Amino acid sequence: MRLTRCLFIIPMLFTLGAIAQNKSILYDFNEIPQSLSVNPGVETDFKWFAGVPLLSGVSGYGGSNGISVHDIFANDGVDINVKFRERALNTLTPKDEFSSTIQLEYLSGGFRGENPNLFYSFGGYLEFDNITYWPQDYASLIFDGNADQLGRRFDLGDLKTRGSLINVLHFGVNKRIDRNLTIGGRGKIYSGIVDYSSTSNNGHLSNIEGQNNRIATNLSADLLLRTSGLQDLDDASDSDTFTNEVISRALFGGDLGLGIDFGFTYHLTERTTITGSLLDVGFIYHSSDPKSYSLKGNTTVEGIQINVLENFASLNRDFWQDLVDDIEAEVPFETDTKSYVSFRPTKMYASIRNDFGEPVGKEGQQSCDCTAGSSGCELRTKYRNSFGGQLYIINRSRGPQMALTGFYTRRIGNILAFKGTYTVDKFSYTNVGLGMNLQAGPVNFYIMADNLLSYNNIAATNYASFQFGLNIISWGRN
Amino acid sequence: MKGVRILCMALLGFLMVTSCSENQDFDQLDNLEITPDYETSVFYVKAQESLINRVAGLSFFTQDFNFDAFEEPFFTTRVLSGVLTYELENTTSKPIEIRLEFLDEGENILDTEVFRMDAAPTAVLSRDVAYGTTGKSLDIIKATSEIRLTAINLGDNSSESDLPDPSVVLRSRAKFTLELQ
Numbered sequence: 001m002r003l004t005r006c007l008f009i010i011p012m013l014f015t016l017g018a019i020a021q022n023k024s025i026l027y028d029f030n031e032i033p034q035s036l037s038v039n040p041g042v043e044t045d046f047k048w049f050a051g052v053p054l055l056s057g058v059s060g061y062g063g064s065n066g067i068s069v070h071d072i073f074a075n076d077g078v079d080i081n082v083k084f085r086e087r088a089l090n091t092l093t094p095k096d097e098f099s100s101t102i103q104l105e106y107l108s109g110g111f112r113g114e115n116p117n118l119f120y121s122f123g124g125y126l127e128f129d130n131i132t133y134w135p136q137d138y139a140s141l142i143f144d145g146n147a148d149q150l151g152r153r154f155d156l157g158d159l160k161t162r163g164s165l166i167n168v169l170h171f172g173v174n175k176r177i178d179r180n181l182t183i184g185g186r187g188k189i190y191s192g193i194v195d196y197s198s199t200s201n202n203g204h205l206s207n208i209e210g211q212n213n214r215i216a217t218n219l220s221a222d223l224l225l226r227t228s229g230l231q232d233l234d235d236a237s238d239s240d241t242f243t244n245e246v247i248s249r250a251l252f253g254g255d256l257g258l259g260i261d262f263g264f265t266y267h268l269t270e271r272t273t274i275t276g277s278l279l280d281v282g283f284i285y286h287s288s289d290p291k292s293y294s295l296k297g298n299t300t301v302e303g304i305q306i307n308v309l310e311n312f313a314s315l316n317r318d319f320w321q322d323l324v325d326d327i328e329a330e331v332p333f334e335t336d337t338k339s340y341v342s343f344r345p346t347k348m349y350a351s352i353r354n355d356f357g358e359p360v361g362k363e364g365q366q367s368c369d370c371t372a373g374s375s376g377c378e379l380r381t382k383y384r385n386s387f388g389g390q391l392y393i394i395n396r397s398r399g400p401q402m403a404l405t406g407f408y409t410r411r412i413g414n415i416l417a418f419k420g421t422y423t424v425d426k427f428s429y430t431n432v433g434l435g436m437n438l439q440a441g442p443v444n445f446y447i448m449a450d451n452l453l454s455y456n457n458i459a460a461t462n463y464a465s466f467q468f469g470l471n472i473i474s475w476g477r478n
Numbered sequence: 479m480k481g482v483r484i485l486c487m488a489l490l491g492f493l494m495v496t497s498c499s500e501n502q503d504f505d506q507l508d509n510l511e512i513t514p515d516y517e518t519s520v521f522y523v524k525a526q527e528s529l530i531n532r533v534a535g536l537s538f539f540t541q542d543f544n545f546d547a548f549e550e551p552f553f554t555t556r557v558l559s560g561v562l563t564y565e566l567e568n569t570t571s572k573p574i575e576i577r578l579e580f581l582d583e584g585e586n587i588l589d590t591e592v593f594r595m596d597a598a599p600t601a602v603l604s605r606d607v608a609y610g611t612t613g614k615s616l617d618i619i620k621a622t623s624e625i626r627l628t629a630i631n632l633g634d635n636s637s638e639s640d641l642p643d644p645s646v647v648l649r650s651r652a653k654f655t656l657e658l659q
Binding site (some may be wrong): 032069070072075079080081084141142143145147148212213214217304305308309315316318321331457459 | 565
C-alpha cells in the first residue's frame with residue numbers, strides 16, 4: 001500500500017509543472033557513458049558502448065520550491081481551504097515555480113574511431129519539460145476576486161509558463177587533445193512534437209474610482225500564448241490516429257530545430273581537474289502547426305453610460321452590445337498561425353575535482369600515473385576518491401537559476417562507484433543525493449536519486465529527481 | 479571491502495524501495511471552495527434639467543435597455559449572491575422619481591426599484607439591494623434580460639436650479655459572489 005502511494009505521488013510531482021533537470025550526480029561521473037550527455041568533453045576510456053534501448057537513460061525530475069503536495073493534501077484534519085490560503089495564496093510569489101522534466105533515452109551508443117583520440121557518440125531521446133511560475137495575481141482574482149480593492153493593480157504579467165515534448169537525435173565527437181585536455185561537441189536535431197509558451201505577458205487589471213460611475217475598471221493587456229502541435233494532436237485524437245501523429249511529429253514531421261553542446265575536461269595538476277559544458281544552445285522553428293492567441297490593448301469601462309441629452313437621437317441603440325463591441329475592439333482577442341521560434345533552455349555545468357587516495361585497480365602500487373586504455377595511449381589514473389564542487393546554471397524566463405553542488409566519489413575497484421552530493425538551490429538546502437554505478441563485466445548499471453532525506457515522506461518534498469540506465473560497455477580488452 | 483559494498487547497496491536499495499509518503503488525502507480537493515467576489519460598475523444615466531424642462535408630461539424619459547450581462551451562462555450557473563448599489567443624485571429644481579424595472583426575455587417585469595428625491599439641494603440617495611439568501615431572489619438577476627428606466631418629473635417644467643450643470647444622475651455598481659468550485 002505504501003508503495004502504491006509512492007507510485008501515485010511521484011507522477012503527480014512531475015505533473016505539477018517543472019524545468020530541465022540538474023543532473024548533478026551524473027555530471028563528471030566518468031564511469032557512466034551517459035555522463036557524455038551532460039559534458040561532451042568528458043574523459044572516456046571506452047572502446048565502445050551500447051545503451052539498452054529504452055533503458056540506457058531514464059531520468060525525471062519534479063520540483064516546486066514554494067510548496068509541496070504534503071502542504072495541501074496531508075491528511076491532518078485541517079480544512080484544505082485554510083491550508084491553501086495560508087500555504088499558497090498568502091505565501092507563494094510569482095518567483096515560485098512548478099517544474100518537471102522527464103527524459104527517456106531510446107537509443108544510445110558510442111565507439112572509438114581509428115584515431116584512438118576520437119570517440120564518437122550518438123543517440124536519441126524523448127524529453128518533456130515544463131515550467132510554470134505561480135500566477136499570483138491570477139490566483140488572487142480567481143480565489144478572492146477584485147471586489148473592495150479599489151486601486152489594486154492585478155499584474156497580468158504573472159502568467160509565465162512554457163513546456164515542450166520533443167524528440168532529439170544527436171551525434172557527438174569527443175577528442176583528447178593532449179594528456180591534460182579533452183574537448184567535445186555534439187550536434188542535435190530537435191523534432192518538436194508539442195510546444196506551448198506564454199512567457200512575455202504584460203498588463204494589469206484594476207478598479208479605480210470612476211469619472212462618471214462609481215468604479216472604472218481598467219484593463220491593459222499584452223498577453224500572448226503560442227502553441228504548436230496541439231491542434232494536430234487533438235485532431236488525431238479524434239480520429240484515433242494519435243499514436244501515428246506523435247510518431248510522425250517525432251520523426252521530423254513536426255517542428256524542426258538545431259542545437260549544439262560543448263564541453264571540456266582539463267587537468268590543472270595531476271589530481272586536480274576542472275570541467276565545463278554548455279548544453280542545448282539551440283532553437284526550434286515551429287512551423288508545422290503553430291497557433292498563437294493574443295489579447296492586446298487598453299480599455300476603461302464604467303458600465304453602460306447614457307447621457308440622455310447627448311444620446312437623445314440614438315437612445316434606441318443597444319447600449320450593452322455597443323459596450324461589448326467597444327471592449328472587443330479596444331482589446332481584441334486574436335488568433336493567428338504564424339510560425340515562431342523558441343529557444344531551448346540553455347544549461348551550463350562547471351566543476352572542479354580533486355582526486356586522492358590510492359589508484360583504482362593498482363592495489364596501492366602506484367608505479368606510474370597512467371593506465372592503459374582502449375585509446376591506445378596513456379590515460380589518467382583513476383583514484384579511489386574524488387571530491388569537489390559543481391555549478392549548474394540554467395536560463396529561465398525569470399532569469400538564470402543556479403545550483404551549487406559539493407560531491408564525493410568513492411570507487412571500489414573497477415566494479416563499483418558511488419557518488420554522494422549535497423546541492424543547494426532554490427528548491428532545497430538539504431538536498432543530499434546518491435548515485436551508484438555497477439560494472440558487472442560488460443554490463444553497466446547505474447541508478448541515482450536526489451533529495452534522499454525527503455524520501456521518508458516524499459509528498460512533503462519540494463524536489464524529487466532520479467536517473468537510471470543500463471549499458472553494455474567494451475574497453476577492447478580481453 | 480565486500481561488506482562495504484553490500485552495506486552501501488543495501489542502503490541505496492533501502493532508500494529507493496522504502497521511500498514513501500505520509501498519508502495524503504487527495505479527496506480534499508472536492509472541499510476546496512473558490513468563491514470570489516467581483517465588482518464593477520453597471521450603468522450610469524444622466525438627464526439634464528434643460529432636457530426635463532423640454533419634455534411635456536410627467537415621464538420625461540422611458541427606455542428599455544438590453545442588458546445581457548446577468549444572462550451569461552458563466553454568470554447564471556455560478557452566482558451565489560450579490561448586491562446592486564445605486565446612487566441617485568438630483569441637482570435639479572424638481573422632485574424626481576426614478577423607476578427601474580427588471581424584465582425577462584418576454585418583457586415580463588421581474589422586479590422594480592423606485593427612487594424618489596426632493597428637489598435640490600438634497601443629499602445623494604444611496605441604496606443597496608441584496609440578492610441571494612439574505613435578500614431578493616437570485617432568479618430575478620439570472621432572468622433579467624432588459625432594464626426599463628423610467629424618470630418622472632414630479633415638479634414643473636420651467637424652473638431651473640442655481641447649481642452648476644443641474645441634472646439627475648443615477649449611478650450603479652454590482653458586487654457578486656460566484657462559486658467557481
